[in-house]
Amino acid sequence: MLAYDASADSLVECLRLGESAIIESMRRFVHSVVDVFGDEYLRSPNDEDTARLLATNERRGFPGMMGSIDCSLNDIDVLHWSHLLDDLAAGEAPKVQYSINGHHYTMGYYLADDIYSEWATFVKPIPSPVGRKQQHFVLQQAAARKDVERAFGVLQSRFPIVKGATRLWDGTPLAPS
Structure with a gap:
């Protein structure tokens, strides 16, 4: 199956x-x-995971970024089972300290596509970037999100089941209870 x-x-x-x-x-x-x-x-990420993610993403030019959310399949269904989404919906996110353009922030963020909810922890693409600075940001953000898409592409090519939600014959989701 x-x-x-x-x-x-x-x-x-x-x-x-x-x-x-x-x-x-x-x-x-x-x-x-x-x-x-x-x-x-x-x-959920522990302190060691959080420190590693923040350091990796800061080297890539995204201080305070916890990661990217982009399943490139039925995103909302996948996130429905995620504890990450439960925490974010409850207003809980890893506490981090960073500054961008003189503004101080205390909550990590995730790069996301336009389909996601309007939450402070989701940074979506700028719809119509104006000027070199915004255009550069949009290109860098897209490149970072593509990492997740490529990882899922590899999984999808190897395991067809990853292309969609797994359901049993009776239509119920196959998720741990």
Whole structure:
């Protein structure tokens, strides 16, 4: 199901298992992955992660940037399951200290596309950049966001399941409970 983005009923003959056994195996697999890797990869950034992200992005010319949000697939559905979005919606973001053009800020930000909500933590592209400074910023912002798009492109080319949300045959999302 994961490798070929196939439904359980389409794998019955190939696997010589019943549809319910395939679905149950998938549920157990997903829960096992969450159990094994969840503490490391499904958690909010800790202080060490935050320091590393801030240092990396400052070297790239984006002081205070925590990262980019751009799944390039059904973004809102993907973010619906994200603890990051829950924290941002609650007005919680990693506390950071940085200054840009003489203005002091205390909250990290994420580069985002136009489809995202109007939150202080999302920095979206300037719709019609005027002047060299704004045009330069738009180019640099797009280049930084492209890193995330390229990473997903590699995953999508290797694993077709990454191209869309995984759903079981009954249409329910396959997400950990």
